[in-house]
Amino acid sequence: MAKAKQAPPLHKIIMVGSGGVGKSALTLQYMYGDFVEEYDPTKADSYRKKVVLEGQECQVDILDTAGQEEYAAIRDNYYRSGEGFLCVFSVCEQESLEHTQEFRDQILRVLDDDTVPFILVGNKVDLAHLRKVTASEASSMAQEWNCQYIETSAKTRHNVEEVYTALMRQIRDRKLKQNNAGGDEKDSCCIIL
Template identity: 75%
Template sequence: MGKKAKQEMPLHKVIMVGSGGVGKSALTLQYMYGDFVEEYDPTKADSYRKKVMLDGHDCQIDILDTAGQEEYAAIRDNYYRSGEGFICVFSLCEYESFMHTQEFKDQISRVLDDDKVPFILVGNKADLSQLRKVNYEDAVTKAAEWSCPYYETSAKTRQNVDEVYTVLMRKIQQRKENAKDRERKGKKGKCLIL
């Protein structure tokens, strides 16, 4: 019984993308462990898994924290193919990282051939308001263009950290349920011509 129940727990695969140094690892570690890590070695690619409660149901989240400077397109594309939802992070203190979000969005859409994949745009380092270079309106406009939510986070103060992951997991869950519904409807009364 124990083993079977464990297999039935939904698993949601989240991929963190964004330029180097924007705080992808800091956000991930804050969400996973409640810790803010000030100094962090640039990530190769780390994977984290945790059991969480989503809307009253147990599930697991699997987070792949990618390096911002993925030199090898083939490796990067494989990461993207494994994802069910994406958190695209930029630093509110670095305009260039905001501009790079378009490249990440384009790469993901190209690799998955899917513009509807669950996606959230995140402006991190909201606690450093005095260093802010990206204004709220620009980020909201970009998110609206992509039909995705936008959040401003701080890995240091934990502002909106849980919300970002929860909203993305809900979007992934909804997409899976919609796919199951389509599959069920498709099986009723259809004949297949070979």
């Protein structure tokens, strides 16, 4: 009897952050290698891509939220569907860094799990002359949250691949750890041949 081909693992990433910080630009740069100067931020978009993570084929599902989720129920459903989060702010806008705390608090409230894979992303480092947030300030916040801090530029593609790869690696490692520890029931599966 032939074995069924196993589908590649799927990693679900949610992009969060204030409007205008470059979530869509990062996502589109990662997905298509394009920098989009003007983007209509009115809705959330979902993207899927096949990638190779350390020699293993997998799929990444990216939900690019609009940054203005007025409806808590919709926002909470987004968060529940995520396995990892990229929390993006603009290094040119102090207020966008301050808002990351609200996004993190909302995610932790909905998921009730402070070990969820999470990376703080400082975008727009190509605009060094407009910079308002120092790397050390953002790094301190990431240390408090016990997460990684990575600086990116959607325009120059600086660290774009790296930030998605780092988060997918965290998601994969967490799944492996849960599976090895018995995981919880929603993560388990049964194959009957």
